[in-house]
Amino acid sequence: MTSPFAAPLVLQAQFSERVWGGRRLAPEAPSPVGEAWVVYEGNVVAGGPHAGRTLGGLSGAHPAEVLGSRAREERFPLLIKLLDCAEWLSVQVHPDDGQARELAGEGQLGKTEAWHILEAEPGAELIAGVRPGTGTDELRAAILEGRVMDHARRQPVSAGDTVLMPAGTLHALGPGLFLYEVQQTSDLTYRVYDWDRPPSAGRALHLRESALVTTNAQAAVEHSGPPRAGEAQELTRCDYFILERLAGGEAVEGDTRGESFHAVTVISGEARLRWEGGEVTLGALDSVVVPAALGTYRLEGDFTALRSRLP
Structure with a gap:
């Protein structure tokens, strides 16, 4: 008998407007689109025997067939996005799994993520950690007093670069970047600084939580040459x-x-x-x-x- 999961699951992307978004993902949209969620538990399968069902629903009902033996739970464990950054994203930090449960409740997950830069305009940069020599207490005080940019570490990036961003690492994406992001299935974000943009619904700062979870780590930008054909x-x-x-x-x-x-x-x-x-x-x-x-x-x-x- 043929397995009902003997074929790939083609997914419908979900697009989201963002104040910092650009025009690469949905040029005809009335407002800038910053994110396409291309693989996550809410994606709908586009065709085949599972058409109309969500990836999360299939994972929960058939964990062995969909997720595999390495999965730790029945929830689809990754969230993959494409991000089009025309302006700076907020400076933010994510908790780890234990901090997420403590601060946001049982069932919450932390967020470790990685970025792979697809396109970068000349001079494009991002924030990945804090400046070397920044002490933990010094960083915590700067967050609470609204001075985090005194310690943020800006780094230039180019197409083909990859950055692994462990939970607890201060970070932000800058203008002129188009990238792929893979992360834990979590949207738990603590916003530290928003470039003095006017406060709006859904864009509050989370200084207390940020001060609790931000570490003084630096994240490395990894440069790798193009792979060989078939690699x-x-x-x-x-x-x-x-x-x-x-x-x-x-x-x-x-x-x-x-x-x-x-x-x-x-x-x-x-x-x-x-x-x-x-x-x-x-x-x-x-x-x-x-x-x-x-x-x-x-x-x-x-x-x-x-x-x-x-x-």
Whole structure:
């Protein structure tokens, strides 16, 4: 009997307007769109036997088949976004799992995330941690007194760079960046500074919480050359995910082995995803989840893609 998860799950992205957003993701939208949530538990499956169901609903009902043996719980564990930054995002920090439960309640998760820069205008930069030598007490006082920018560490970035951002690390994305973000399934954010923009609904500062969870760590910007044709190049890993860059030109082989789903987002070109029993064509910025139960597959064509999976 054929498994109901013997085919990839093609997902419908969800777009969100943001005060700092640009025009790359939805040029025809009436207001700037900052985020596309391309793989997360609320995404709806676009076709096939599971059309109309959400990724989270399928994960909860069929955890072994969708998530795989490495999953720690039945909730879909990752949230993958595309971000188009025309202005500075707020300076913010995320709690770890224990802090999330303590500050926001049982069932809440922390947020460790990683960024992969797809496009960067000349001079583009981001904030990734604090300046070396900043003490913990000094940082806490600066947050509470509204002086966090005295200690924020700005770093230049270029297309192809990757930044792993552990929970507790001060961070912000700057203008002129278009990027891929993979993170724990959590939207728990503490806003430290918002560039003196007028206060508005949903954009309050969280100075007390930020002072409790922000560490004096610095996050490194990793520079990696382009992968060879047919290669799966590891960009970063942590306790929550592995992020890889895939280069077409030659076939890229994949195998879930029943251990983890593979979330694939094409970032340029066009890819044909083939498996025993079918194929689907993915254009630029399309995303698909290969269920853990599917097993072997291959990606063919002239493309570059990013793949996230469980460690």
